[in-house]
Amino acid sequence: MSTQTTPEARAQEWRGRFPTVNYLNADYGIKSWLLTKDHKRIGILYLISVTFFFAIGGAYAAAIRLELLTPLGDLMQSHTYNKVFTHHGIMMVFFFLIPSIPTTLGNFLVPMMIGAKDLAFPRINLLSWYIYMVGGALTFAALLFGGVDTGWTFYVPYSTNFSNTYVTLAGLGIFINGFSSILTGLNFIVTVHTMRAPGMTWFRLPLFIWSHYATSLVMILGTPVIAITILLLALERVAHVGIFDPALGGDPVLFQHMFWFYSHPAVYIMVLPGMGVISEIVATHTRKPIFGYSFVAFSSLAIAVFGFLVWGHHLFVSSQSVYAGMIFSLISFVVAIPSAVKVFNWTATMYKGSLSYDTPMLYAYAFIGLFTIGGMTGLFLAALGLDIHVHDTYFVVAHFHYVMVGGQVLAFLGGLHNWWPKMTGRMYPEGWARFAALVIFVGFNLTFFPQFLLGYMGMPRRYHAYPPGEPMWQVLHVMSTGGASILGIGLLIPGVYFIWSMRYGRFAPANPWPATGLEWRTPSPPPTENFAVTPVVTWEAYEYRPVEEMEVVGPGAPDAPAGGQHPANRGVETEEQP
């Protein structure tokens, strides 16, 4: 790029950076990305977008932690603080956690893992990204114009008749964003049903696919409910139609039922894909099939189904009937079991395996431990008598951050490391990556463990200030803020070396770990059509063989030597493939 300036020359230079013709250099220019129908490129678009929203949400988290260093609300005013935690929640939940894994790793890997050329509806896939961006832009605009102060839960009647902030605009963004979720879910379900390669039976599917299938079911069935809820909220706020506000003849608790009917299953939209990632990583880095494959697969479906029946556990102290509370509590204990089954099976898979200390596996080790804590503390909240005390305190905050950050975010990072060679054709720097994983683990625990203690001591959530007469509260808050600083630095490190590796990382072989999935039997990065020829699956899921036998699919394209320069892709001729 030093001397040449014509677009053609820049395209040439871009192609020259890769040893093969692949989805990244097959086409050049901004238009080739914004109008792409390639699921892999759309996955990259999503990756950039969710990272952007994650950074925004993270900045708000930093502001929250800074404010809570001292008991008095001295950094910002209460009204500002209320907006800050609301923005943190909205950005993280709707624009990072829900789309993160399905739209990036899921988009990239679902077709490849089942041996398809693309998703069933490539145009709808691109549309879903545009919808996501429009929704994100609207909500982000609401935050920039002045913000929202209702909390991400938008409880009525505060959000309808009291808050004087941009509730409707933010709600509109979330409403629109929901359609992106629905389209992604629909695309995955149709793809998994109709586009599996010959021989890829349901029980040969990677567990990543099972978990994404279950996630997609929840997306399709749950998301319309949040859309309706937001619509009704807007109707009441704008047109004063009495639905939720008792002053207009409505019922405020009805809103909570409707909101959590989606938002509790949404928790599983967030964590199920992470469980799928962990299943893949554990299998790959122990070189063993997942212990109890069918139990792990069906536990995903069980979570998706039972997840719809537990929303009432958010309403134990909301005036819901005592008997309804008991039923919701009972089912909440039942839904914990499939998650526990997964944890036991992952652990059992490690028995007599060949365990690596590669970065993805470090994230998997951390995930299993932290998810266990996150899940077990969920039982505290499902326990009726105990929930009365810890409901809406920092105990809840700590619990869902253990599941969302300790679970979902670590799984996302582990997955990114695991498939980074496949997505970019380059290896990330292993030493730095292990270091960052360690920093993140330490920072995470230091941030959120003290919050369990704070919660049981009675510190309510969404508090701008806390009693100065409680020195221990401040000690714990200072620990938490210190941990958040470490966590923040830990999260920046991968950001830096991932970008660095795209130019300077060594070339990745087709199957660096090696792993058994179909996505590893095609060059890194894959060609636009994914596979030179349609693969025929003759092996079971996670059937490990010597690396020579796990060949690249296609006419005589052998695997590259591990760690070496990738040979010219002999699947180039597949560009003529239909």
Place this chain on the structure above:
Amino acid sequence: MQSIPIPKVVVPFAPEQASTFAPHVDALYAYLIALTALFTLGITAAIIFFAVKYRRRQAGELPRPVHGSMVLELTWTVIPLLISMTIFVWSASIFFKAYRAPREAMEVYVVGKQWMWKFQHQTGQREINELHVPVGARVKLTMTTEDVIHSFYVPAFRIKQDVVPGRYLQTWFEATKAGKYYLFCTEYCGTNHSGMGGYVYVMEPAAYQQWLAGGTGTESAASQGQKLFQERGCASCHQVEPAGQQGRGPSLYGIFGKQQAIEGGGSVTVDESYIRESILNPQARLAAGFQNIMPTYQGQLSEEQVLQLVAYIRSLGQAEAGAAAAGSAPGTTTTGPTTGGVPPQQQRANPIGPTSERQGSPAPQAAPAGGANAGNANRP
């Protein structure tokens, strides 16, 4: 709660145990901590052990595949299920008792409002952000809010109840230890949410009697309600004497706690909620045999005034118990307007202090000054 022996468990990082309810919650918490430690340490130990023992020694290693074991799967499905059922049963039994308010209790009316808690004792005392109660008395709170949802939370009592506009919700506690305990709002309610708190003062019975006797006199809730009843013309339709003529509306004498047949079939127990509904939305469940002629008082009465009317209607026909119409708890036996109270307009100190300017206030710099006064409560 007396039927269950109270386990003596003191957990670290917990607020004081100041109610009959607290030791039960803490014991369950300790049980769950033990289970969490057991599972987390077990899983972590297994992972570390496997990661060291079965670490990859050669690049091309291929371990023997193990596909699963039905026995193990059933074991780790059934055992956690059984354990979780023990938690369910224990926690549900605590919950059930926590929400079944005892019949005999000292009643306090609570109204939440952005951003303060207003209390009204049956004996007439009114307080803001402070609640005085005696040790060893069962206190039943009947709560509502004038605006958005709030939540009444006293960590030392381990009780919490959302306060929802448009309805009456109840919770109760029996304090076991004199002291001053935090009261928080735990449902996000707008700008000054974190400043919407105060203290519950639990006093020895003697000190509580002294507190009752102090201050300026106000009328009991019921007699305030009686005044309202006259002022608003309720008496022109509703009979309140035992032998009076039935008016255009049903007689209210002794109606509280009875079954009332309603127009269109069915019946309803006349409780606080039904009286409130009949004042604010009379046609919702019309008493059988009466015309739908009562106007709504929605927007014309504050929640506190509605509560006073409820207290008055409740007291009708319970003349023997006095106008105060309260239960048998200590302190409530005082009759008549002999008592002290707090001028309702006076904002009390709360644990945190005003954390920000009230909406529309021109003086944001007042916030730190208010904060500095926080905790400077003027009662023990």
